[in-house]
Amino acid sequence: MIKIFLLSYLSLMMLGCDAPIFSMKSNEKPRYIAPSEKTNFSCDVEFKKVDLCMSMQWLVAPSTSEEAKLEIRFLEAEGLLAKKIAYDFKMELWMPHHGHGSADVLITEENGVYHAENIWFIMPGLWELRFQLLNEGQVVDEVVVDINL
Amino acid sequence: MKLWWILIFNSIFSSQWAFAASCCGGGSAFPGVITGDFKSQVTTTMSGGQVVADAKQNGYFSRSSNESEKFKTLSLNYAQRLDEWNQFSLSLPLVTSRSKQLGGFTEEDSGIGDISISLANEFLPELTYSKWKPRGFVYSKLLIPVAPSLYDAENTLKTDSRGEGVYGLALGTLFVKVVGDWDLLGGVEYKYRFSRSFPEIHVEPGSMANALAGAGYNFKKYPWRVGLSLQYQHTGAAELNRQGLKSSTEAKRVWDTSLSVNYLYEKEWMFAAIYTDQTLWGPAENTTFERQLSVQLQKRWSM
Numbered sequence A: 001m002i003k004i005f006l007l008s009y010l011s012l013m014m015l016g017c018d019a020p021i022f023s024m025k026s027n028e029k030p031r032y033i034a035p036s037e038k039t040n041f042s043c044d045v046e047f048k049k050v051d052l053c054m055s056m057q058w059l060v061a062p063s064t065s066e067e068a069k070l071e072i073r074f075l076e077a078e079g080l081l082a083k084k085i086a087y088d089f090k091m092e093l094w095m096p097h098h099g100h101g102s103a104d105v106l107i108t109e110e111n112g113v114y115h116a117e118n119i120w121f122i123m124p125g126l127w128e129l130r131f132q133l134l135n136e137g138q139v140v141d142e143v144v145v146d147i148n149l
Numbered sequence B: 001m002k003l004w005w006i007l008i009f010n011s012i013f014s015s016q017w018a019f020a021a022s023c024c025g026g027g028s029a030f031p032g033v034i035t036g037d038f039k040s041q042v043t044t045t046m047s048g049g050q051v052v053a054d055a056k057q058n059g060y061f062s063r064s065s066n067e068s069e070k071f072k073t074l075s076l077n078y079a080q081r082l083d084e085w086n087q088f089s090l091s092l093p094l095v096t097s098r099s100k101q102l103g104g105f106t107e108e109d110s111g112i113g114d115i116s117i118s119l120a121n122e123f124l125p126e127l128t129y130s131k132w133k134p135r136g137f138v139y140s141k142l143l144i145p146v147a148p149s150l151y152d153a154e155n156t157l158k159t160d161s162r163g164e165g166v167y168g169l170a171l172g173t174l175f176v177k178v179v180g181d182w183d184l185l186g187g188v189e190y191k192y193r194f195s196r197s198f199p200e201i202h203v204e205p206g207s208m209a210n211a212l213a214g215a216g217y218n219f220k221k222y223p224w225r226v227g228l229s230l231q232y233q234h235t236g237a238a239e240l241n242r243q244g245l246k247s248s249t250e251a252k253r254v255w256d257t258s259l260s261v262n263y264l265y266e267k268e269w270m271f272a273a274i275y276t277d278q279t280l281w282g283p284a285e286n287t288t289f290e291r292q293l294s295v296q297l298q299k300r301w302s303m
Helices: A002-015 B002-015
Strands: A045-047 A052-060 A068-075 A088-095 A106-110 A113-119 A126-135 A138-148 B038-056 B059-062 B067-081 B086-102 B105-111 B115-124 B135-144 B168-179 B182-193 B202-204 B208-218 B224-235 B239-242 B245-248 B252-265 B269-277 B287-302
Touching (some): A045 A138, A088 A113, B168 B208, B182 B224, B252 B287
Antiparallel strands (some): A045 A052, A068 A113, A088 A126, B038 B059, B038 B287, B086 B105, B202 B239
16 A cells, blocks of 8 residues: 555656746747746746846736736846846847837846746747846846747 | 720829738838829729738638728828929828637727838830830839837737838839830839847848739720739748857748729829739748738829
């Protein structure tokens, strides 16, 4: 009985392993993780110059059918959530093959959590998400993420 | 024979129309040309169409039911003969309207489009009958960007983007030959586009090239013509500089297939219906696919 229980428990543990995290490498199609699936925050985007990690969570996944919404958290060393970062945060959309962007992304911050809204992918194709950290208006670090819709 | 020439030329130059292309698709305009014994003509065109698909690097994709992108245009073309061989024309998109729907969000905008001014010369007139020699025209066209473009559009879904945003100078030539009840036409155009700086971006646009081929059938007893044409448009890559960040776009290619029906009434009035479809021919690259229906009315004044 105990063996059956242990086997069942181990099987459930294997099945419950986290799915691959949202990958920020170019040319890889990202998987959009809903809040209910993500139980911890991991480093999705790395700002190497300032030694900061960014965790992304799509509340509304990117598509050409509706406004996308993104929740962002910053992680310091050892994966600790940063309540406050010393930089201004900016995000913009760009279509490199067509040479145009989209509407300005609106970003609000509350208790260290950044909410990005007004994200409109106005047509299908390759999009670049540009995440920038600024200090007094100057870009300190930038990471580009590709999304192909 | 003169009646047929009127129908042919009006169908040629009316079927190749500059419909709204906020980004990546759209056709090209051959300028309005007067033929026959007329000193001037005015053409009014109403067009409506929509984007139905997109050509991406990994294939062609239809738009979903949650996406909608439509456009309407009311435009005016005025052509005036300067002398026996030279002509001038002005194209003015009076109202260019574009609407987009993404999910439950809808946006619409309208306004004037880009203006173009053309000069044409009949360098190969038909003075005597020839089995093989066509009529030939050469023209130049200046595009004046008066409407917002993708580089300075302010609306969320960029529906206020109605123009190219840059000045363009085109040179082109067109040949037409009548063989019995049929007419054949062909032409090429090259447009150089000038660089321009906007508040947040400097653009060095790619040049554009067009090639056109078509044929039509003219009914003997009635003043009707039915025509079919195919036009290829290539747009070169653009170089962009956004506050020090340099990038290049990809080149675009698209094919326009047009079916036109023309009717001439008492030699001074011409009616036309033109259907243009960008999904029928390929390969296409880095562009949207559009379908458009146009209705045209033209009035001429005799010399």
